[in-house]
Amino acid sequence: MDDSPDAPDRSTPAYGPGSTDSPRSAPAPHEEAARVPAPPEPEPRTWRPTRVVAWSAGVLAVLIGTAVVWQAVQGSSTDVRSLPAVVSQGPSLPPEAAALRPEVTALLRAVERVDGVAATHVADGEPSLGATGIVVDLATPLPGPVESQAVAHEALAVVQADDVYRGPVTFEATMPGSGADIVVTYVLAADGTGTYASLGDDPVSDAVVLIAGAHPVGRVTHVGLTPDRGAVLVSEPGTLRSAADEARRLHLPAGSFRVADGPGEWIASHRDDAEKAVPPDAGLAMIEQVAVIEDVTTAIYVPDSHKNSGLPYFEVIIQADPVPVAELLDTVGYADQLGYPVRYKVWGIGETGETSLTGWVSGRTADGAGGGDGAADGVAGVAACTSDVVRLELPWTDAATGQRYLGVRATNRSDGPCALGRRPEISFLAADGSAPDILLEPVGEAGEPVVLRPGESADSMIQWGAGSTAGGAVLTTAVLVTLPGDDEPVRLPVTDIEGIAEGIDLLHGAKARLEPWSSATDREADVD
Structure with missing residues (x-):
């Protein structure tokens, strides 16, 4: 978002479309949830x-x-949706x-x-x-x-x-x-x-x-x-970001946004340094995406929740199985775009009673841990590299003449060698939680499987042509790298790289080139 938006036009008459129902008479969005077994009390208002x-x-x-x-209402409250x-x-x-x-x-x-x-x-x-x-x-x-x-x-x-x-x-x-x-x-x-x-x-x-x-x-x-404080009420989830965009244009620090007759809500932060800030688009987009899911009755984001030791917390209530919503939150890239971990809890309320699932949005945990699928070429007598002993990172990015470059690095942190393989196994995640269809074309000569000695690193590189971001294209927010000995991919947010705020333009349908692993030993041999 441009930090210096154009000055708004305040000259036209104050008329325009809007909800035909006054917010005074609109039923509280959580009333429907009250007709089923009561979930735990959401974040205090x-x-x-x-x-x-x-x-x-x-x-x-x-x-x-x-x-x-x-x-300032402290303590528990069953009304989690009140606004001005x-x-x-x-x-x-x-x-x-x-x-x-x-x-x-x-x-x-x-x-x-x-x-x-x-x-x-x-x-x-x-x-x-x-x-x-x-x-x-x-x-x-x-x-x-x-x-x-x-x-x-x-x-x-x-x-x-x-x-x-x-x-x-x-x-x-x-x-x-x-x-x-x-x-x-x-x-x-x-x-x-x-x-x-x-x-x-x-x-x-x-x-x-x-x-x-x-x-x-x-x-x-x-x-x-x-x-x-400032608070804004909208008629449907899809208007949250539009209203926030206009608040930014006006330099109006309205920190609380809520859907009048729906489940979506962003609660203003309690902290003095953050209470007068328009919520970021990534957080509102997450609310919008979850709030429109059928049977979701509550979707509340609290920037500094006591339920998460003062860290961001996202709570969802659905009158159905909570698993699909939890799986969605595991994969969406919004926490990567926000740049900090967001803990979630999804309550499912069905015919058999209540169940709940907890986790971290985007898989981005408080300690930065991730997870990782697949295998690579093994080496006899050498254990396969796993995320327990190898640190994966995206150390750099570059651009030139319509081309983009992204570095991938693996470093052995253990006291013994491990087999990394010939070429990284990579996939991607977009901001909306989808896996973009990107054709990875292997380039370069892949020699013998790379073995990382203690403290040694190996690098690879992804290259692609710049994608068009016009029309609200969904950016890629994370690279998934599979290590040979792991069953789950390691998630590497691209927004952790300096200079990348929202994601990269490696978009659905694009083609990228992937180089093999190159260890320090290989690079020394090339110099010789």
Whole structure:
């Protein structure tokens, strides 16, 4: 993804296709799972937004410095899919509030005089939070992203000029014809300037653009933003990456993405250094691929899960046999693209009860271990090389005049010799978990089987013509190398090589050339 995306066009009206159902009324995606034997509680949710409101001058001191409107929920929770909640609309000002809080009443009336504001009201926060604040309903249809942001700025200026109120201010709007909505909260900045701050420079404008505006994603149904976090709701798994792409264009660090009426969800990280980051495409692609599998009811990715010692964790619930999903996660290349290990757990819920399978996405374990199929030419009296004694790696890559080159190296780490064979046995895996059909043509003269002495290395090389990546081609993310004494292939992620971020353009249907193993002894003989 380009680190310097083109500036988004914020000038067009804020209309566009979207879900016909409001996220307020959509059933929780996990309700279907509740009708079968209950799986273990998924990853505890973090940060539940709530509307905010102001009360009397006697409690206004409590509001000073309030900067958090989403609740950090610790411990177990059976609701694993909650995102920014949309509180039901209430009257502009309850009669008792008008009688007890004349100062707030006057402020709300002043805000309502801003052109583009439909109404203002106050509402209680959740008792556990004790959060209150002013809610400003923007007039719809909205004139456009820039104009909507201007209305918010003008309303904030009125609040900022008030001598009493210093609490949060939330702006809300529902898109006509779609039911999609935005909820954007500002709080008083901590720098003591008396100004209001939120997530991003123009959060109202960004939310309007993201939900239906200048670049109509079309299936985003809710955008919730607070100074700490951003969350996006979409109508189907295939929209997750599109919404994330638009968030990046807007430089809007929305860290939580969820399918409104489906199983897919990426939970924002808890860590301060990662909580304000748009999820990477590779992680969202993994969610998209699993979420559309029949009978999958839950697919949740948590970047720093306590279930995996603070490491990434992917949990899937399927109302069927979990084996096919586990096998898919074993082979997909998304963890290789992400560049770090992701532990998974797949729960299967069927007629016979519950079963679960655990493993590592892409086979990329926390200690970097892999596994390896096949055999090579043996040498009498010399044990075959295995992954227990030989380290395999992809030490380098190169390119020139439309050609690509990838080095493969085997190093004997044991205290005895082992037989490596004449030529490496190699296959490939693509990012979507498929095995691309690549014709490997052996080149070069393969002499006697290579025997690796202790500490010695042997090299081979793969060469191919540059492939076209236009049209969303699926890149190759891993090379599988079989050692003579192993029953499983050793997986070597190409994204571990410096300079390769997502994969290599050795694509389905391509032809590659494979050189034989060449040991240090062979290379010395060639020099002589």
